Amino acid sequence: MALETIGTQVATDSADADVSDPGLLKLRDLIYRISGIYHPDSKFYLLATRARRRMTELNVATFSQYFDQLTTHASRDAEMRRLLNEITIGETYCFRSPAQVDALVKIILPKLLALPGKQSLKKLRIWSAGCSTGEEPYSLSILMMEEVLAKHAGWKVEIIATDLNENSIAKCNEGVYGDYAMRNVTPERRAKYFRAEGNRFRVNDEVRANIRFERLNLQDQSRMLFMRGFDLVFCCNVLIYFDRPAKQRTVEHFHNALVPGGYFFLGECETLFGINDQFRLIHFPGTTGYGKPAPGEEAGGKA
Amino acid sequence: MNPATETLLQRRAAALGNLPAMPSVLQSLGVCLSANPSEVNIERIVELISYDKALAAQCLRMANSALFRGRAEVESIRGAVLALGIWRIRDVVYSSALPNFLAGSDNCMAPPVFWRHALGTALVSQHLAQRLAIPNPDRFYLAGLLHDIGIIANSLLFRDEFARVLHRAETSETPLCEVEQQVLGFTHCESGRILADTWRLPREVASVIEYHHHVRAAGDSVEMSCVIYLADLLCRLRGMGYGYYEARGFDLASEEPWLILQSKYAAAKELDLARFTFELDQRAVEVQELINEIFKDKRIVN
Numbered sequence: 001m002a003l004e005t006i007g008t009q010v011a012t013d014s015a016d017a018d019v020s021d022p023g024l025l026k027l028r029d030l031i032y033r034i035s036g037i038y039h040p041d042s043k044f045y046l047l048a049t050r051a052r053r054r055m056t057e058l059n060v061a062t063f064s065q066y067f068d069q070l071t072t073h074a075s076r077d078a079e080m081r082r083l084l085n086e087i088t089i090g091e092t093y094c095f096r097s098p099a100q101v102d103a104l105v106k107i108i109l110p111k112l113l114a115l116p117g118k119q120s121l122k123k124l125r126i127w128s129a130g131c132s133t134g135e136e137p138y139s140l141s142i143l144m145m146e147e148v149l150a151k152h153a154g155w156k157v158e159i160i161a162t163d164l165n166e167n168s169i170a171k172c173n174e175g176v177y178g179d180y181a182m183r184n185v186t187p188e189r190r191a192k193y194f195r196a197e198g199n200r201f202r203v204n205d206e207v208r209a210n211i212r213f214e215r216l217n218l219q220d221q222s223r224m225l226f227m228r229g230f231d232l233v234f235c236c237n238v239l240i241y242f243d244r245p246a247k248q249r250t251v252e253h254f255h256n257a258l259v260p261g262g263y264f265f266l267g268e269c270e271t272l273f274g275i276n277d278q279f280r281l282i283h284f285p286g287t288t289g290y291g292k293p294a295p296g297e298e299a300g301g302k303a
Numbered sequence: 304m305n306p307a308t309e310t311l312l313q314r315r316a317a318a319l320g321n322l323p324a325m326p327s328v329l330q331s332l333g334v335c336l337s338a339n340p341s342e343v344n345i346e347r348i349v350e351l352i353s354y355d356k357a358l359a360a361q362c363l364r365m366a367n368s369a370l371f372r373g374r375a376e377v378e379s380i381r382g383a384v385l386a387l388g389i390w391r392i393r394d395v396v397y398s399s400a401l402p403n404f405l406a407g408s409d410n411c412m413a414p415p416v417f418w419r420h421a422l423g424t425a426l427v428s429q430h431l432a433q434r435l436a437i438p439n440p441d442r443f444y445l446a447g448l449l450h451d452i453g454i455i456a457n458s459l460l461f462r463d464e465f466a467r468v469l470h471r472a473e474t475s476e477t478p479l480c481e482v483e484q485q486v487l488g489f490t491h492c493e494s495g496r497i498l499a500d501t502w503r504l505p506r507e508v509a510s511v512i513e514y515h516h517h518v519r520a521a522g523d524s525v526e527m528s529c530v531i532y533l534a535d536l537l538c539r540l541r542g543m544g545y546g547y548y549e550a551r552g553f554d555l556a557s558e559e560p561w562l563i564l565q566s567k568y569a570a571a572k573e574l575d576l577a578r579f580t581f582e583l584d585q586r587a588v589e590v591q592e593l594i595n596e597i598f599k600d601k602r603i604v605n
Contacts, residue, residue: 040584
C-alpha cells in the first residue's frame with residue numbers, strides 16, 4: 001500500500017524533486033541531524049515541496065540560500081521549527097500506517113497478550129504521547145476493540161493520550177473528524193465506530209471509553225516519572241522538535257514507562273540512532289519499531 | 304553438506320532427467336571470462352550477447368535500469384560492455400537471461416515473485432557492502448541474485464513436496480528453512496549448492512548459496528554470506544519477499560551476521576540501520592518496475 005502511494009505521488013510531483021540539487025541534499029542531512037527524520041529518495045519530492053512552501057514565504061530562491069537561513073541566521077531555530085511543522089503537517093490521519101497496523105495485529109499483540117503475568121491481569125496499557133488532535137488514540141482504540149476486547153473475554157484496554165497543546169486536547173475531546181482524517185477508515189469502520197454529522201464524523205462513546213486525554217509536557221521531569229506500566233508507547237513526530245539532550249531524556253522516560261517486552265513506535269521516517277541504546281530496533285514487515293527486551297531476551301536474538 | 308543429503312539430492316536429480324542446464328549464453332560467457340584478465344576477448348562478449356536479439360534488448364534495459372546505470376545511458380551492447388566493464392556485464396547478462404529462462408518451468412513460487420526477491424537482494428547486498436566500506440562491493444551482486452537458486456531446484460525436483468513446504472511456511476509462520484528441513488530433510492541451501500556445482504558458478508557464489516543461513520560455516524565467504532543474509536532479510540521485510548506476510552519481528556543488530564560484520568568493519572557501528580531500511584523503499588519501487596517490464600503480462604498482487 002505504501003508503495004502504491006509513493007508510486008502515484010512520484011509520478012505527479014517528481015518535477016519538484018531534483019535529487020542532484022546539492023542544496024536540497026544538504027537540507028536533508030540537516031533535518032536528519034537535527035530532528036532524526038530521514039527523507040529517503042522516495043520521499044525527496046515531499047521535502048522539496050514542503051521546503052519550497054517556506055522559501056516562498058521567506059522570498060528565498062534556492063535550497064542553498066534556505067539552508068543558510070536555517071544554519072546561520074539569528075532566527076534559525078524558529079525557522080527550523082516552522083519547517084518541521086510544514087514537514088509533519090498532513091501526517092495525522094486515522095490508521096495512517098497499514099504496515100504498523102499489521103505488525104500490531106499479527107505480531108505484537110499476540111506476544112503482549114502472552115507475556116508472563118498478563119493472563120491474570122488481563123489489561124493492556126497504551127500511551128499515545130503527543131497525540132495531536134486524537135486520530136492516533138482513536139485508531140488504536142478501535143483496533144484494540146477489534147483485536148483484544150472482541151476476541152478475548154475479560155480483558156481491558158486503557159489508552160492514555162497526552163499532548164502539550166490545550167487546543168489539541170480540546171479537539172481530542174470533541175472527537176469530530178473530516179475527510180482528510182478519515183481517508184484510511186473503511187466504510188465498515190465508519191459505520192460501526194462513528195456517527196455522521198453533516199460531512200463530518202463523530203467518534204462513538206464506546207471508542208472514547210478506552211481513552212483518557214490529558215495535557216502533558218514530555219519535558220516535565222516530575223510528571224514523566226509517574227508514567228509507568230505501559231505495553232505500547234507511540235510518539236510520532238514529537239521528538240523531532242527536541243534538542244539532543246532532551247531527546248535522550250525523553251526516550252529514557254519512555255523506556256522506563258514500558259514493561260519489559262513492550263514496544264515503542266516513532267513516526268514513519270524517524271530514527272533513534274545515536275539517541276538511545278537501551279531500545280532494540282525491531283524490523284517488522286514494512287515498518288520498524290523499538291523493543292524493550294523481555295526477561296530472557298537480553299542475550300539477543302529474534303523478537 | 305551431509306553426505307546422505309548429497310546422495311539423495313543427486314539421485315533425485317538424476318532420476319528426474321536432472322537439473323536444467325545453464326543457459327548456453329552464460330556457459331559461453333563463463334568460458335570467455337575464465338581467460339586471463341589481459342586476454343579477455345571483448346568483441347567475443349559483445350557478439351555473444353548480441354546474437355539473441357531479445358536477450359540483447361533485455362540486457363540494454365537492464366544496463367540502463369536503476370540496478371546498474373552509470374552516469375550516461377548506454378545505447379548499444381558494445382557501449383554497455385565498455386561503460387560497465389566485463390564483470391558488471393556478466394551480472395547484467397545473468398539478470399537478463401535467467402528470469403525468462405526458467406519462467407516456463409512448472410514453478411512453485413511465481414517467477415515474478417522469485418526474481419523480485421533475487422534482484423532486490425542483489426541490489427541491496429551491493430548497497431550494504433558499499434555502506435560498510437567493504438572493498439569491491441559490486442562483487443556481491445551475483446551472489447545476491449543467485450543466493451536462493453535452490454528454491455528453483457526444489458521446485459523442479461520436488462514439485463509437490465515443495466509446494467507443500469511453501470504453503471506450510473506461509474500459513475504456519477515458520478521460516479522456510481525449518482519447514483524444508485521438516486518436510487524434505489534438506490533445505491534450498493543444499494539443493495542450491497548442487498545446482499551451483501552443476502552450473503560451475505564461481506566458488507564464492509556457490510559458497511554463499513550453501514551457507515547464507517549458516518554464515519559461520521562459510522569459510523572464506525563468511526563476510527559475503529553475512530551481507531547476503533542481511534540483504535535477503537531486509538528485502539523480505541521491505542516489499543521484496545516471497546509474496547507472503549512473514550509474521551515476525553527481527554532484531555537485526557543482535558543477529559550473528561550483523562555482529563560478525565560489526566567486528567570486521569568499523570563502518571557498521573556508524574550505520575543507522577533504520578535509515579538504511581527507509582532507503583530501501585525506493586529500491587523496491589525500482590526493482591518492481593523492472594520486474595513488471597520483464598514479466599509484462601504477470602503482475603504481482605502481493
